[in-house]
Amino acid sequence: MLEQPHFGRRLRRLRLARGLSQASLVGQGMSTGYLSRLESGERPPTERAVTYLAQRLGVDPSALTGPADGRSLTGILAAVTSAPPGADDTPALRRAVEEDAGEDPAARWQALWLLSHAACRDGDYELERTRLAELVDLSDRLDAPELRARSRVRFARCTRALGDVRAAERAAVAALSVARTAQLGVSDTLSALIVLIGVETALGELEAAGRHVAELERDLLPRAAPAQAAEALWTAAVVSDRQGDAATARTRLEAALSRLEGVDDLALWTRLRIAAAAAALQASPPRLADAEHRVGEAAAVLRLVGTPAQLQEVRALQAHLAFHQGRLEDARVLSRALLAEEDLRLSYRDRVRLSVLDGRLKILADRADEGIAALRRLGRQAAESANVDLAAHIWQSLATTLADVRPRDPAAGAPQRPGSERRSDSRL
Template sequence: MLEQPHFGRRLKRLRLARGLSQAGLVGRGMSTGYLSRLESGERPPTERAVAYLAQRLGVDPSALTGPSDGRSLPGILAAVASAPPGADDTPALRRAVEEDAGEDPAARWQALWLLSGAAGREGDHELERRTLTELVDLSDRLDAAELRARSRVRLARCSRALGDVRAAEEAAVGALSVARTARLGVADTLSALTVLIGVETALGELEAAGRHVAELERELLPRAAPALAAEALWAAAVVSDRQGDAATARTRLERALSLLDGGDDVALWARLRLAAAAAALQTSPPRVADAEHRLGEAAAVLRLVGTPAQLQEMRALQAHLAFHQGRLEDARALSRALLTEEDLRLSYRDRVRLSVLDGRLKILADRADEGIAALRRLGRQAAESANVDLAAHVWQSLATTLADVRPRDLAAGARERPGSEHRRDSCL
């Protein structure tokens, strides 16, 4: 049994990591006063209390009582920094953070930064947000401008991935304000401005996004490192596309792709190619061959080094590509397999787009009422969550699909009238 006060510290960390108050954790089986004394180290835990709390937290009792490895948080961080490629020290780092007494806030900040990055790469955005919320608070207590800006940039990205664009906007505006007030360098200012442009695009605030793109291209891009410049151009390309300027969007995206080769940042290299594939499919008319080429480039890398979240994103794009190639059965199989997966790690935006595809396929498979209802529900949900750009995509997809189906149905009806020269199955 882990002795006090270490048990109490670990218990409190686990509770806070799940966003639970003391009352929310104890339920009806324990008093908040008793829990408070456990967390403060005033009372030793009983086996019954451990079993109950572990059940409420959704962990094995050993997560509460298992022995510490005796290493300090700075020691764990040193081990992580010096670990060979491929080593996964995330569990040890998470345990160290849970047991940390908070004596070295800078070390704790670094640990939380690493843990939030690991959660984001794995597509666990809820865990990422909980970690980042503490990270932002700790950044403010440390009063270090660079840390305050960087933690808010990451929180903005995470909030947007969860579909909470208002929270993303608040974090992005805060990051840019810190960067400008403290006169931080190009990298921090460009990162904050890039994430704000993405949020403004999601909110449908294209005029504001366009002004920020002009500032970005005029003042920051010429001095930016290739990886940061590529991400900024990617965000700028989306703005151009939403403004109806497909030529500029394509030029910006091609510039972004040209800035990196596979040896710079493999993950970003692959992400940019997935973005290029998605952009090619969203143009009118879709550039299907271009999308297939870019998706093939990304797939060759992601099959070797991709995280589960990245592999799911790739499969979602493969479903969209199959749809635009007319392979509806393949698109249907790919989309349904993903949407019914137990551990779906796609971002909110990608989940909605995949659900839209599923609804369109239902309409085209003579399940129009079911498909239309699903798309209407998605459109309302996106609008209510302030994802204006995404809502526009949903309604446009519904209108496009209905416009495609109705002429076909009318033609089929005409062929079924007396005297028709063709049988119904001649048009299939």
């Protein structure tokens, strides 16, 4: 049994990591006063209390009672950052953070930064948000402008991935304000501006996004490192596409791809290939061969080094590609298999778009009422959560699909098949 006060510290960390108050954790089986004394180290835990609390937290009892590592958080950080490639010290780092007494806020900040990256890599955006919320608070306590800006940029990206674009907007605006006020370098300012442009695009605020793109290209892009410049150009390309300027969007995306001639940043390299495939599907007419080539490039790399979340993202894109190629059964099999997975790690945006595809396929398979109801529900939810760009995609997809299955005069021929529309509407 882990002795006090270490047990209490670990218990409190686990509770806070799940966003639980003391009252919500104890439920009807324990008093908050007893829990408070456990967390403060005033009372030793009983086996019955450990079993009950572990069940309420959704962890094995050993997560509460397992022996402490014996090393300081700083020591664990040294081991993690110097580990050879392929080593996974995340569990040890997580335990160290749970047992940390908070004596070194800077070390705790670094540990939480690494753990938030691990959660993002695994597609666990809820856990990532919990880590990042503490990072934002810690950075304010440390009063370090660089940390304040960087934690808010990451928080904005994460909350956008969860579909909370208003929270993402607040964090992105705060990050850019910190970067400008503290006169941080190009990298931090550009990171904040990139994430803000992405959020503004999701909110449908294209005029503001366009102004920020102009600022980005004029003041920051010429001084940016190649990888960050590629991400900035990719973000600007999305804005051009939403503004209806397909030619500029393609030029910017091709410029982004050219900035990464090597593959030092495999994550960004594959993301840009996926973005290029999406842009090819949005062209008029869709450039299906180009899209298939880009998807194949990303898939080949991710089969070797991809995380489950990244592999799911590629499979979702393959489903969209199959739909545009008219391979409706392949698209149906791919989308249904993904949506049926218990551990679906796609972002909110990608999950919704995959569900939209599933709804369109239902309409085309003579299950119109079911498909229409699903798309209407998704459209309302996106609008209510302020995801304006996503809502527009959903309603346009519904209108396009209904037009595809409208009754036709027999002399006029069969309705058009997906992929042959004059303008593709499935922005990925």
